[in-house]
Structure formats: structure tokens, C-alpha cells
Amino acid sequence: MKPFHLLFATIASLFSLFLLPSCKSGGGDTIKVGEFASLTGKEATFGTSSHEGTLLAIEQVNAAGGVLGKKIELLTEDDQTKAGEPANAVNKLISKDGVVAILGEVASSRSLEAAPICQQNKIPMISPASTNPTVTQEGDYIFRVCFNDTFQGGALANFASGTLKAKKVAILTDVKSDYSKGLAKSFKDKFSTSGGTVGIELDFNGGDKDFKGQLTAIKSDAPDAIFLPGYYNDVALICIQAKQLGLATPIFGGDGWESESLLTIGKDAVEGHYFSTHCSIEQPTPEMSAFVDAYKKRFNGKSPDAMAVLGYDSAMVLVDAIKRANTTESAALRAAIAATKDFSGASGKFSLNADRDAVKALVFIQIKGGKFTYNATVNP
Ligand code: PHE
Numbered sequence: 591m592k593p594f595h596l597l598f599a600t601i602a603s604l605f606s607l608f609l610l611p612s613c614k615s616g617g618g619d620t621i622k623v624g625e626f627a628s629l630t631g632k633e634a635t636f637g638t639s640s641h642e643g644t645l646l647a648i649e650q651v652n653a654a655g656g657v658l659g660k661k662i663e664l665l666t667e668d669d670q671t672k673a674g675e676p677a678n679a680v681n682k683l684i685s686k687d688g689v690v691a692i693l694g695e696v697a698s699s700r701s702l703e704a705a706p707i708c709q710q711n712k713i714p715m716i717s718p719a720s721t722n723p724t725v726t727q728e729g730d731y732i733f734r735v736c737f738n739d740t741f742q743g744g745a746l747a748n749f750a751s752g753t754l755k756a757k758k759v760a761i762l763t764d765v766k767s768d769y770s771k772g773l774a775k776s777f778k779d780k781f782s783t784s785g786g787t788v789g790i791e792l793d794f795n796g797g798d799k800d801f802k803g804q805l806t807a808i809k810s811d812a813p814d815a816i817f818l819p820g821y822y823n824d825v826a827l828i829c830i831q832a833k834q835l836g837l838a839t840p841i842f843g844g845d846g847w848e849s850e851s852l853l854t855i856g857k858d859a860v861e862g863h864y865f866s867t868h869c870s871i872e873q874p875t876p877e878m879s880a881f882v883d884a885y886k887k888r889f890n891g892k893s894p895d896a897m898a899v900l901g902y903d904s905a906m907v908l909v910d911a912i913k914r915a916n917t918t919e920s921a922a923l924r925a926a927i928a929a930t931k932d933f934s935g936a937s938g939k940f941s942l943n944a945d946r947d948a949v950k951a952l953v954f955i956q957i958k959g960g961k962f963t964y965n966a967t968v969n970p
Pocket of ligand 1: 636696697698699719720721722769845846847848896897
């Protein structure tokens with residue numbers, strides 16, 4: 591390094607030594623919390639829901655006086671459901687805005703893009719709903735307030751053999767999505783080791799419009815059920831085309847199915863099908879009813895979905911950890927989040943385990959009479 595560069599580097603590091611810690615410890619008038627979400631683009635309902643839940647939590651905390659004597663300022667970046675944008679969003683939130691923690695994302699592929707950046711900068715990141723097992727394996731600053739897909743895939747395998755009485759299951763995977771690939775694998779591992787047969791396995795690319803080729807091949811393989819670990823928009827089209835081809839085989843999937851849009855696009859083609867998800871808003875707990883009431887009041891009577899509930903819980907877990915840490919200093923805050931135990935969330939009571947994943951129950955929903963209807967609960 592040339593002497594001039596060395597001098598510059600020394601000045602810069604002294605500068606950041608004095609300036610950055612005050613930023614990172616919330617030295618300003620507010621505590622800055624970052625959020626990145628798909629507010630627009632292909633999975634806009636995911637980001638909109640999780641954002642609304644997160645916003646409601648922050649507004650409630652601020653109305654009750656804030657935390658550590660300060661109000662929380664939520665800085666939200668729209669990643670537009672586009673690869674590349676989550677990295678831009680969290681880089682900006684960390685380097686330019688000086689946030690103390692980051693909430694997001696719903697989709698695993700986008701959380702996986704942002705997590706290494708948060709980890710490198712030692713900024714705690716809490717994903718509300720990304721279930722791919724590798725998300726929290728990115729490092730000790732990465733957390734989630736949902737179960738992972740090892741658990742969800744196992745529950746779906748038991749469901750296929752137990753409830754659907756399926757002996758042979760076909761799998762249709764979205765190869766563009768880490769979530770879909772991971773959940774397909776967890777399902778397959780569990781279903782085949784517990785005596786089931788995985789029949790034909792086919793792929794699609796999220797956003798495709800024509801699935802007739804795959805569905806025709808599945809029809810001739812004659813499985814007892816079709817496992818479809820996809821997101822709601824693709825799932826709705828696949829179910830419509832399956833019906834058009836006269837395929838009466840039950841189709842089932844995971845949490846990616848959950849969106850009102852599944853019903854509005856899929857209509858009677860999704861009727862009778864099942865999926866697993868994080869919670870049901872019909873859950874009779876005081877935390878869930880309080881959340882549903884507050885959400886409806888805040889968002890013009892709209893009913894919350896799982897992403898809204900989890901967005902709310904992600905923010906509340908962070909606030910609880912800031913209180914217990916009594917600081918927003920990064921290592922202390924990380925340790926406090928990791929110590930989250932018996933947290934009474936809107937989604938249910940949960941603790942974070944040594945892998946920084948929430949240990950919690952899962953629910954099965956059946957689409958009945960054009961509505962999401964609670965079917966069963968699976969405990970961890
Ligand atoms: N679990 C999905 C993922 O990891 C995201 C998701 C969560 C979608 C909840 C819908 C509901 O990508």
C-alpha cells in the first residue's frame with residue numbers, strides 16, 4: 591500500500607470507528623430497522639402481506655412508547671420479486687441507512703441472496719417465512735421465525751401416506767426456486783424412506799404458462815397424488831390445466847400456496863386440494879385474535895394471511911430481543927435474538943433452536959367451498 595493510501599485508509603477507519611458505532615447502536619433519535627420485501631412483481635402478495643404485518647407491529651410498539659426510550663423507524667425496500675434486488679436492498683439499508691437489524695424475506699431464494707451480506711456485516715437478519723433449510727445456515731446472524739422445510743417436507747410425506755392414502759406420488763418442481771427444490775427433496779427423502787414410491791418427477795420454471803406437457807406425462811404415470819411445491823400463481827395455473835386435462839388426482843403442496851390469489855385465479859380447479867402452512871387465522875388463541883382484529887382495523891377489513899402473521903412476529907421477536915439486550919449493539923442483539931424462548935407470537939408459541947430456526951407447529955388447510963379451511967395441526 592502506498593503511503594498516501596495508507597494515510598487515507600487510516601483516516602477512513604478512524605472515521606468509521608467514531609461514526610459507525612453510534613449509528614449501529616441506534617445513537618440517533620430513532621432505532622432504524624430495515625426491511626426488504628417483494629412489494630411489486632410476480633410475488634407481490636407475499637411482500638405486501640409480510641410488510642403489512644411488520645408495519646402493524648412497529649406502529650403498535652411506537653404507540654406504546656417505542657423501545658429503549660426511542661421510536662422505531664422502519665425503512666422498507668421493494669426488491670420487486672427480482673433476483674439481484676435483495677442484495678441491492680440490504681447493501682443500501684446497511685451501508686447508507688445504518689439499520690441495526692433487517693427483516694425479510696418471504697421467498698427463500700431472495701433471503702439466500704441477502705443473508706451472506708447481513709452475515710458479513712454482522713447485522714442480524716430475521717426472515718419471517720423463508721423455509722429452505724440452508725437460509726439460516728448462512729451464519730450465526732441469520733434467523734427465522736418459521737419452521738424449516740425438513741420439518742414441512744416430513745409432515746407432507748406423512749400427510750400423503752396417512753391422510754391421502756397415497757402409495758405413489760408424482761412431483762412437479764419449480765427449478766427456479768430454492769424453496770421448491772428444497773421442499774421437493776425433503777418430501778422425497780421422507781416419503782421414500784417410509785415406504786412410499788416417488789413416481790414421475792418433472793420440472794417447470796416459475797412464471798411458465800403452459801404445463802400441459804408435464805401434466806400429460808403425469809397422467810400416464812397414474813400416481814395416487816401429485817406433490818406440487820410451488821408458489822400460488824403457478825400452482826393455480828397448474829391446477830386449472832390439470833382439470834382441463836381431466837386429471838382428477840389430488841394435488842397438494844406447502845406454504846407457497848397460501849395467497850388469496852390462489853382462490854381468485856384457481857377458482858373451482860383448486861377445490862378439494864390441500865396444503866401445509868404456518869398457522870390458521872381461525873386459531874383460537876388470544877394472540878391470534880388480537881392480531882387479526884388489529885390487522886383488519888388497520889387495513890380496511892382485509893383478512894391477514896400467514897405472511898402477514900409472520901411479518902408481525904418477526905418484528906415483535908426483534909423488539910423483544912432489543913428490550914432484553916438493552917442495546918442495539920450488534921453482538922449483544924444477535925445473542926438476545928438467539929436466546930428467544932417460549933415467545934408468544936401471533937402465529938403461536940415458539941422458541942428459536944441452536945440452528946436459529948423456530949420450533950413450532952404446522953397446519954394443514956383444505957380448499958373447501960372456495961375457502962381456506964383448517965384441517966389438522968402437526969406438532970414438531
Ligand atoms: N416458505 C416459502 C419460501 O421459503 C415462502 C412462503 C412462506 C410462501 C409463507 C408463502 C407463505 O420460499
